[in-house]
Each structure stands twice: as C-alpha cells, then as structure tokens.
Amino acid sequence: MQRQTLDALLRARDEKRAVVLATRLRDGIEKLIYPYDNIEEKWLIEPVSQVVKSDKSRTVEGPDGEWFLNVFNPPLRLILVGAVHIAQPLARMAGDLGYDVAVIDPREAFASEERFPGVRLVRSWPDEAMAELAPDARTAVVTLTHDPKLDDPALQVALKAPCFYIGSLGSKKTHAARLERLTVAGFDEAALSRIHGPVGLAIGARSPAEIAVSILAEMTARLRT
Amino acid sequence: MSDTFTDDQVLEQAAAWLAGGHKVALATVIETWGSAPRPVGSQLVIRDDTAFTGSVSGGCIEGDVITRALDLMEGDAPEILEYGVSDAMAWEVGLACGGRIRVLIEPVKGV
Numbered sequence: 001m002q003r004q005t006l007d008a009l010l011r012a013r014d015e016k017r018a019v020v021l022a023t024r025l026r027d028g029i030e031k032l033i034y035p036y037d038n039i040e041e042k043w044l045i046e047p048v049s050q051v052v053k054s055d056k057s058r059t060v061e062g063p064d065g066e067w068f069l070n071v072f073n074p075p076l077r078l079i080l081v082g083a084v085h086i087a088q089p090l091a092r093m094a095g096d097l098g099y100d101v102a103v104i105d106p107r108e109a110f111a112s113e114e115r116f117p118g119v120r121l122v123r124s125w126p127d128e129a130m131a132e133l134a135p136d137a138r139t140a141v142v143t144l145t146h147d148p149k150l151d152d153p154a155l156q157v158a159l160k161a162p163c164f165y166i167g168s169l170g171s172k173k174t175h176a177a178r179l180e181r182l183t184v185a186g187f188d189e190a191a192l193s194r195i196h197g198p199v200g201l202a203i204g205a206r207s208p209a210e211i212a213v214s215i216l217a218e219m220t221a222r223l224r225t
Numbered sequence: 226m227s228d229t230f231t232d233d234q235v236l237e238q239a240a241a242w243l244a245g246g247h248k249v250a251l252a253t254v255i256e257t258w259g260s261a262p263r264p265v266g267s268q269l270v271i272r273d274d275t276a277f278t279g280s281v282s283g284g285c286i287e288g289d290v291i292t293r294a295l296d297l298m299e300g301d302a303p304e305i306l307e308y309g310v311s312d313a314m315a316w317e318v319g320l321a322c323g324g325r326i327r328v329l330i331e332p333v334k335g336v
Contacts, residue, residue: 006239007240010240025305027302056264056265056266057265068329070266
C-alpha cells in the first residue's frame with residue numbers, strides 16, 4: 001500500500017465518507033474509489049456499489065486481472081435519546097463496538113460532558129435533534145427516557161427513516177401504551193413492529209451495564225443476521 | 226488520542242508507526258471459504274520490530290503472517306498467501322476451524 005493511499009483512507013474516515021480501495025493482486029496497483037462520485041472505470045461501478053451496500057469486501061475479476069475491493073464505510077451510528085444512567089455504559093460499550101454515538105437530551109443536568117466524556121451531546125428537543133442527525137440505514141436509535149414527551153417525537157422520526165434498529169426502554173405495559181399513542185399518531189402495525197420493546201435480548205439483565213449488553217446484543221443480531 | 230489503538234484502528238496504528246520512523250507492513254484477508262475466523266477485509270499491521278495489532282485469524286496464522294511480512298517489508302511487491310485446514314500432527318501452520326483463507330501481505334511504501 002502506498003503511504004498516500006493510507007492517508008486518504010484515514011482522511012475519508014475522519015470525514016465519515018465511504019471509500020473503496022481496489023488493489024490489483026498481481027502487482028499491488030491501487031485505485032481509491034469514492035462510491036458517490038463519478039466512477040471512471042465502468043466495470044467497477046456495479047461491484048463497488050455492491051460492496052458498499054453489503055458492507056462486505058471481496059475480490060472481483062477485472063479486465064486486467066483479479067482485484068480486491070476493500071470497502072471502508074463510515075462507522076455505524078447509535079443515537080440514544082435520554083442521557084440517563086443506562087446511556088452511560090451503553091455509550092461506552094457502543095464505542096468499543098465501533099459505533100459513532102450521539103446522545104440527545106434537552107435536560108442539561110443529564111446531558112453533561114462530565115457524565116458523557118467524549119460523547120457527542122445534542123441538547124435540543126428530540127424531534128429537532130433527530131432531524132439534524134438524519135438517521136440512515138446504518139443507524140440504530142434507542143430511546144431511554146420513559147418520558148413520552150421525549151421518546152415519542154424521536155420514535156416518530158426514527159419510524160420514518162430506514163434505521164436498522166429501533167429500541168425503546170420500558171416495561172411491556174409502558175410499551176403497550178407507547179404503541180397506542182403512536183397508532184393514534186398515524187403509524188400502522190407494520191411500522192410499529194420495527195420497535196424493539198421491551199428493548200434488548202432477554203438475558204435477565206439488571207444493572208445498567210447488563211442492560212447495555214442486552215441492547216447491544218439485540219442490535220448486533222438485527223445488523224448481522 | 227492515546228498512542229495505542231483498538232483492533233478497528235489498524236490503519237491509524239500503521240500511520241502512527243510510520244510517523245514514528247518505523248517500517249510497516251499490512252496483511253488483509255481477501256477471501257475466505259468455509260468457517261473462517263475473521264471476515265474478508267480484516268487487517269493486521271506489522272511493525273519492523275514484530276509489534277503488531279489487529280488480526281487476520283483467531284491467532285492461528287498470525288505468527289506465520291508476521292514472519293512473511295518482516296521478509297517483504299524492504300521490498301515493493303505484495304505477496305498472497307493461502308492458509309488451509311491445519312494438520313495438528315504435522316505442526317503445520319493453519320486454521321484449526323477447518324476453513325481456508327487468502328491473505329494479501331504488502332509493505333506500506335513512501336513518505
């Protein structure tokens with residue numbers, strides 16, 4: 001690999017921009033391809049789009065030999081609504097899993113730098129904050145406040161987006177009430193079935209850290225299986 | 226940021242080692258068959274004094290990959306190695322899980 005290729009890959013990661021590194025295996029010749037730009041080599045268009053969408057690198061046979069397409073997608077994102085106790089271990093562990101984490105909470109006492117060192121904090125109302133963060137297919141959204149004023153507006157944005165995971169903390173009773181409110185707000189059963197509630201895998205989690213493990217395990221299952 | 230990196234920051238580690246005046250090589254899983262421990266695209270970075278971070282398997286073939294990487298660090302050409310099912314009796318380097326993988330090993334060149 002050329003040093004300048006390495007630098008370009010790191011720059012793309014900093015800019016949260018997808019890039020595919022194509023390496024010709026015979027001699028190590030490299031091409032950097034930015035999938036949302038115009039791709040000059042016509043034969044690469046289809047395989048590049050495929051590796052970006054599937055997030056799976058692979059080898060392809062080109063007109064001049066075998067190439068390896070290594071995809072570097074921007075990190076997965078996790079948006080947490082509610083800077084509550086559970087959000088603390090959840091944000092930390094999600095960082096280890098490679099997620100770019102943002103925590104939304106308009107309550108400044110909760111969303112403090114001291115409680116969430118190094119985590120992006122968005123201190124506006126969830127509907128505004130969610131619109132600003134624009135969740136996509138590589139984003140998970142988890143609401144943690146139990147407060148309909150904060151959770152519901154965030155869920156309404158998440159349900160209109162292609163997020164790969166939506167989770168809502170709360171008991172079965174709380175979740176049933178939540179589904180009723182969202183039905184009144186116009187969401188049908190198919191949409192509401194996207195919400196994982198009660199959130200997380202049933203592993204008997206009790207502490208905030210254990211609940212974080214159960215949520216991250218469920219997110220991983222949704223992503224990978 | 227600290228001077229150590231997580232497994233997902235192999236390229237950051239490569240850049241940091243280069244900046245520190247080291248020679249560096251990169252190993253990347255380019256193809257897998259059957260039950261392979263790490264997916265295609267997984268990377269291992271090797272420093273000229275055998276320090277390494279990241280992985281291309283569950284630890285089964287790293288030793289051999291590091292040895293090969295040290296050999297080709299001075300050169301230009303990449304090398305492709307294939308590892309298969311290991312024969313424990315023969316003490317061969319291989320994958321105990323029964324899978325097969327192809328690994329690209331290349332020096333990181335230039336300033």
